[in-house]
Amino acid sequence: MEIDPFIFRLSIFILSIFVGYYVVWSVTPSLHTPLMSVTNAISSVIIVGAIIAALSGSSGSIFETSNVFGFLAIILAAVNIFGGFLVTQRMLQMYKKKKK
Amino acid sequence: MSANLSAVFYLISGILFILALRGLSSPETSRQGNYFGIAGMAISIIVTFLSVGNFGPGFIYVLIFLVIGGSIGAFIAFKIPMTAMPELVAGFHSLVGLAAVFVAISAFLKPEAFGLGVLGNIKLASLIEMSLGAAIGAITFSGSIIAFLKLRGIMSGSPITFKGQHFLNLILGLLIVFLIYYLCSSQSSNIFWSIVLISFLVGVLLIIPIGGADMPVVISMLNSYSGWAAAGIGFTLENTALIITGALVGSSGAILSYIMCKGMNRSFFNVILGGWGATDQATNSKSQDQKPVKNGNADDAAFLMKNASSVIIVPGYGMAVAQAQHALREMVDALKKNGVKVSYAIHPVAGRMPGHMNVLLAEANVPYDEVFELEEINNDFANCDVAYVIGANDVTNPVAKSDPQSPIYGMPVLDVEKSKSVLFVKRSLSPGYAGIDNDLFYRDNTLMLFADAKKMTEEIVKSL
Numbered sequence: 128m129e130i131d132p133f134i135f136r137l138s139i140f141i142l143s144i145f146v147g148y149y150v151v152w153s154v155t156p157s158l159h160t161p162l163m164s165v166t167n168a169i170s171s172v173i174i175v176g177a178i179i180a181a182l183s184g185s186s187g188s189i190f191e192t193s194n195v196f197g198f199l200a201i202i203l204a205a206v207n208i209f210g211g212f213l214v215t216q217r218m219l220q221m222y223k224k225k226k227k
Numbered sequence: 228m229s230a231n232l233s234a235v236f237y238l239i240s241g242i243l244f245i246l247a248l249r250g251l252s253s254p255e256t257s258r259q260g261n262y263f264g265i266a267g268m269a270i271s272i273i274v275t276f277l278s279v280g281n282f283g284p285g286f287i288y289v290l291i292f293l294v295i296g297g298s299i300g301a302f303i304a305f306k307i308p309m310t311a312m313p314e315l316v317a318g319f320h321s322l323v324g325l326a327a328v329f330v331a332i333s334a335f336l337k338p339e340a341f342g343l344g345v346l347g348n349i350k351l352a353s354l355i356e357m358s359l360g361a362a363i364g365a366i367t368f369s370g371s372i373i374a375f376l377k378l379r380g381i382m383s384g385s386p387i388t389f390k391g392q393h394f395l396n397l398i399l400g401l402l403i404v405f406l407i408y409y410l411c412s413s414q415s416s417n418i419f420w421s422i423v424l425i426s427f428l429v430g431v432l433l434i435i436p437i438g439g440a441d442m443p444v445v446i447s448m449l450n451s452y453s454g455w456a457a458a459g460i461g462f463t464l465e466n467t468a469l470i471i472t473g474a475l476v477g478s479s480g481a482i483l484s485y486i487m488c489k490g491m492n493r494s495f496f497n498v499i500l501g502g503w504g505a506t507d508q509a510t511n512s513k514s515q516d517q518k519p520v521k522n523g524n525a526d527d528a529a530f531l532m533k534n535a536s537s538v539i540i541v542p543g544y545g546m547a548v549a550q551a552q553h554a555l556r557e558m559v560d561a562l563k564k565n566g567v568k569v570s571y572a573i574h575p576v577a578g579r580m581p582g583h584m585n586v587l588l589a590e591a592n593v594p595y596d597e598v599f600e601l602e603e604i605n606n607d608f609a610n611c612d613v614a615y616v617i618g619a620n621d622v623t624n625p626v627a628k629s630d631p632q633s634p635i636y637g638m639p640v641l642d643v644e645k646s647k648s649v650l651f652v653k654r655s656l657s658p659g660y661a662g663i664d665n666d667l668f669y670r671d672n673t674l675m676l677f678a679d680a681k682k683m684t685e686e687i688v689k690s691l
Contacts, residue, residue, distance in 0.1 A: 140461075147248070150245060160316075162248070172469055175237075196332045211304075
């Protein structure tokens with residue numbers, strides 16, 4: 128019997144939760160704010176779905192309702208990607224060690 | 228690009244995202260981690276373009292929108308002051324939530340583009356996944372908007388409660404589950420829209436009863452939700468990068484919520500159900516109003532600290548409000564010149580989001596190896612000469628250790644009272660967020676400095 132591909136995705140999902148659990152516990156508390164902003168940025172990988180939605184359909188009709196929602200989602204996700212990574216970078220640049 | 232090849236690339240992006248979080252285990256590796264994250268994102272986007280393979284006029288529009296969104300994001304990232312970080316993060320969460328809703332809507336309207344069947348006959352599993360993604364996304368969106376308004380001060384930070392609130396939330400939650408079930412059999416788009424609308428409402432109702440100082444929990448919780456929403460969409464799109472990221476972000480937010488709740492010794496549900504200190508604590512504080520306090524000025528404080536051998540600084544939300552971090556740093560520099568050993572003690576729930584104080588201190592060029600967490604530094608108060616409490620209150624209240632009747636009993640607190648003397652910068656004697664009086668104000672070794680945190684610190688710098 129074939130295994131449903133859904134089960135594979137579910138396995139990836141559950142294993143990633145465990146990976147996330149251990150990785151996040153090892154994050155130093157002083158970097159919890161950058162952690163939030165970077166998780167924010169990476170969850171915007173949802174832009175993948177937005178791009179597929181925006182580019183779906185024939186080239187003659189690129190502004191159907193579903194495309195429009197895709198374009199809107201692209202803007203939102205792009206704000207988040209650039210904003211999230213850049214603000215994280217800005218914060219991380221501030222963390223400095225004591226000068227010897 | 229073949230489906231298998233792009234799946235491999237999505238897996239690589241997923242791994243890069245894991246490395247991005249892994250980098251945050253220390254400030255030295257964190258910057259490199261951020262680059263991993265950016266690389267993962269770039270790979271995902273490029274692979275998606277290649278696998279869709281549609282480089283017609285639509286592609287140009289996608290690039291244009293990408294640039295528009297990106298410039299807005301970059302502008303915000305460079306302009307935002309560090310003190311506004313909590314509301315920025317809340318705002319970003321709302322965008323992820325809304326993007327998830329939009330993607331779910333387009334997948335519902337045009338399932339064939341995603342290989343999920345046709346409108347009116349979408350695969351059952353995909354239907355469940357996309358409606359869950361849409362529902363969680365919508366809750367994340369409206370909840371984050373409320374959190375944003377509260378943090379920004381546009382909406383009052385005090386909890387909004389009404390009778391039957393929790394019951395209503397429960398009913399609406401069950402209704403969403405029922406509608407998803409019904410959607411699976413009917414495939415009706417009206418049902419789909421209802422799910423989205425009710426979820427928007429639930430998001431608002433969930434966050435309005437939660438008060439300002441509980442925001443660290445709320446932000447972490449919404450962070451977690453945005454992850455679960457992304458994962459839901461990831462299952463719909465059968466995209467590994469999205470599934471991995473969703474799981475990472477979801478568990479990250481959940482862990483942060485747990486840490487924040489533990490920092491207040493409250494259960495998650497106790498926070499979410501809201502309304503702490505808004506009700507029954509007002510009477511408690513009145514009886515103690517008449518106790519004598521020792522009132523000091525900047526010169527006294529400067530004298531005490533200059534002659535100390537070690538000083539511990541305890542910053543709180545008040546420091547963020549007064550933007551006193553730079554003045555504080557100047558004060559510490561002056562003290563160090565006098566040979567005083569200075570360190571900083573951070574309570575897990577100080578401020579309005581996890582790690583809020585650390586970022587502000589980092590902004591003021593405080594080296595991170597002078598900043599300590601509660602467990603690391605709590606024993607040092609006994610050997611320290613002066614504790615300088617600036618803008619913190621409840622997290623120093625010894626009542627949490629001594630009075631089982633107190634609502635904050637059992638909450639881990641900084642043992643500030645053990646130091647030889649305590650300088651408490653505060654605008655008035657008013658109780659903190661929890662609505663309880665701080666015993667510390669009336670102790671013999673406490674000197675109250677009634678002033679704005681920034682002004683007082685600047686004056687101390689002058690008299691040093």
